[in-house]
Amino acid sequence: MTAVQETGSAPAEERPIGYGRLKRKEDPRFVRGKGHYVDDVQLPGMLHGAVLRSPLAHARIVSVDTSAAESHPKVRAVITGATLEGLGLAWMPTLSMDTQAVLATDKVRFQGQEVAFVVADDHYAARDAIELIDVEYEPLPPVVDARHALDADAPVIRDDQEGRTDNRIFDWEAGDEGATDAVFARAEVVVAQHMLYPRVHPAPLETCGCVADMDPVDGKLTLWSTTQAPHAHRTLYAMVAGLPEHKIRVISPDIGGGFGNKVPIYPGYVCAVVGSILTKKPVKWVEDRSENLMSTGFARDYHMHGEIAATREGRILAVRVKVIADHGAFNGTAQPSKFPAGFFHVFSGSYDIEAAHCAVTGVYTNKAPGGVAYACSFRVTEAAFLIERLVDCLADELHADPAELRMKNLIRPEQFPYRSKTGWEYDSGDYQTTLRKALDLAGYEALRREQAERRARGELMGIGLSFFTETVGAGPRKHMDILGLGMADGCELRVHPTGKAVVRLSVQSQGQGHETTFAQIVAEELGIPPEDIEVVHGDTDQTPFGLGTYGSRSTPVSGAAAAVVARKVRDKARIIAGAMMEVSPDDLEWEKGRWFVRGDPTAAKTIQEIALAAHGVLELPEGVEGHLEATTVYNPPNLTFPYGAYLCVVDVDPGTGVVKVRRFVAVDDCGTRINPMIIEGQVHGGLADGVGMALSEIISFDEDGNCLSGSFMDYLVPTALEVPAWELGYTVTPSPHHPIGAKGVGESATVGSPAAVVNAVMDAIGVRHADMPLTPGRVWLAMHGGVEAP
Ligand code: CDP
Secondary structure, eight states, X not given: OOOOOEEESSOOOOOSSSSSOOOOTTHHHHHTTOOOBGGGOOOTTOEEEEEEEOSSSSEEEEEEEOHHHHTSTTEEEEEEHHHHHHHXXXXXXXXXXXXXXXXXXXXEOSTTOEEEEEEESSHHHHHHHHTTOEEEEEEOOOOOOXXXXXXXXXXXXXXXXXXXXXXXXXXXXXXXXHHHHHHHHHOSEEEEEEEEEEEEOOOOSSOOEEEEEEOTTTOOEEEEEOOSOHHHHHHHHHHHHOOOGGGEEEEOOBOSOOTTTTSSOOHHHHHHHHHHHHHSSOEEEEOOHHHHHHHSOOEEEEEEEEEEEEOTTOOEEEEEEEEEEEOTTTTOOOOOTTOTTTTGGGTTTTBOOSEEEEEEEEEOOSSOOOOOOSSOOTTHHHHHXXXXXXXXXXXXXXXXXXXXXXXXXXXXXXGOSEEOTTSOEEOOOOHHHHHHHHHHHHTHHHHHHHHHHHHHTTOEEEEEEEEEEOOBSOOOTTTOEEXXXXXXXXXXXXXXXXXXXXXEESSOOSSXXXXXXXXXXXXXXXXOOGGGEEEEOSBTTTSOOOOOSOTTOIIIIIIHHHHHHHHHHHHHHHHHHXXXXXXXXXXXXXXXXXXXXXXXXXXXXXXXXXXHHHTTTOOOOTTOOSSEEEEEEEOOSSOBOOEEEEEEEEEEOTTTOOEEEEEEEEEEEOBSOSOHHHHHHHHHHHHHHHHHHHHTOOOOBOTTOOBSOOSTTTSOOOOTTTSOOOEEEEEEOOOTTSTTOBOOOTTHHHHHXXXXXXXXXXXHHTXXXXXXXOOHHHHHHHHTTOOOXX
């Protein structure tokens, strides 16, 4: 059991060195508009690319005529599937070991699929020229509803794969089916609920793009790219192009949000590289908003049939679920290879139950590929939503209070580390304290009283709870890899002679503030002020190998690496300090920033003095090299399991179904808190995501597979008007296996909040379930007994 060490809702104290509410080191450049994004890259002679996309969801390509485009005076190259076929590049591997068409050759398989790429002198000419390409299509019937993808008469989408006769991608299960069925058979109460977690989109502010520069002289490719995983991308390019890694440099400069959307490799990147090879000039390609929404990695699209078994007294016994997962036309998810449904098998959530089982079937449909998850949580978002909705359905069935029902069933502190029924080992937690804190912050009892009074007046007020457990920090190499690349992260730390340091990370920030928090980790370990520590990231030529930033893995994996490498430097500093003071290193003790002689605190050497000596003429002990630096590769022993208790209060207009989120209380536990201000920012953003998904966001299609959500006029992300002032609290339960006890937090709020909002709306309108997004129309229909088709 790990005790909760700290709880609070007020800002933690400011501390000059190490952890605390340090202002973000990166913000001076961002607030002055001096960030440097891919689209800011300008190279001499740079050309511009644009993609011609399919207007149809499913069609055979009869012919592609590029002659008019080629004769455009500003066009330098027109690339088609046939061009790429000649280079052996028409298809590329996806991160899920599927193949994806770079440019379509045989068929188009979703609306918006890449068909041709034009390289021209400027962006406008490239756009104009794609209009001149004449493609003849022979339309085919599309598969739009994933639930019919396996029907006997469903057209086979991936007929490029030899021997394929249907649209099944995988069948995957976790847990013990027999044991779960046995518990269900004897359960007093069983509640079943079908729910769709709709297709949503990460919609980062900056769309995807790159500048590819193949130097025709030294044969080195430099790629400025919107990528969350520069090293993994470089390896993939090396594999596909047959270039050695040292001939490829991937630079991921400032990134305007990723949320998983920038994990996959997109055809546009590959086309820009080919364009640069063909024209011997740098080529920039940046997609527009519609291209981003219609063709890049979406999230969710999980049709879930969940069941929960319990006693009449409300003891939860078992959960089982069957899922049809819509992966679009190419399986482009980014999940560790052994887990095609990601970490969905954390769906038993935060409850101590007897048995659990899930079966997930992945299918192809004529929609954009992806499933990267939004706040790329390896499907934990879907899992948390499922269980937290099921618990509320059970509460409804039992006429039980949802808070009491949760409190009764949460895993108890003394049960940690807790082995879940689907194989996870939750590292630490004190769930009851966190839930109690959320209820107290919200004033739960008073809210229920207010609700009763309002109900008596015919007003629809709802209170929704969710308690989620995340599984983040992928992951132990033994169990987790992407395309065979183990998910360990490298880190290098160098302390210069004057005591300033540079730490090189393999992860890449997309706005999470790594330049600040990773400096803080090193500062805490070495006592060097954070402003004296430069964080280098996002450039494969300058940083050690690692798998990148997604699934809140930076702090659990690279954060651990930063602490470990700093400790290595500290250990070396101890030996050097011993030599400086002519005492045995064993007689030295550490306090932040200096080694001193045990029993005589005045006899000490600071880390800055030691750094200078390490580069000087001091005679060092046998076997100790000069300079003060270290490297490490951190292979996490387990994932970390942050958690939280969320409470949402809504008011629903009985006449229109409009939902107003009045209050939202979020108590998170991410273990040791490096920078509380940054954590709060992460939580604020995630909560806004959650409100958006619950109330307004959906990528929808008509029956022909036309995407109906290709702009921000149709894909409705929440604005400041739709979200309340967040009320945050926290508890601190350190991870026992992480060097500094930190767990990830980046996606916690995105994972935990949608269920709280939906539970609140259902509570307000007295309906057991309605699918997201709870737009006014859907809420109104649900209130009047109707159901809108997803
Ligand atoms: O992988 P990603 O950076 O998206 O997620 P994360 O590891 O959860 O970290 C998000 C931001 O919150 C980073 O700047 C972290 O260093 C910071 N953080 C923190 O200050 N304390 C924690 N316990 C966890 C994250």
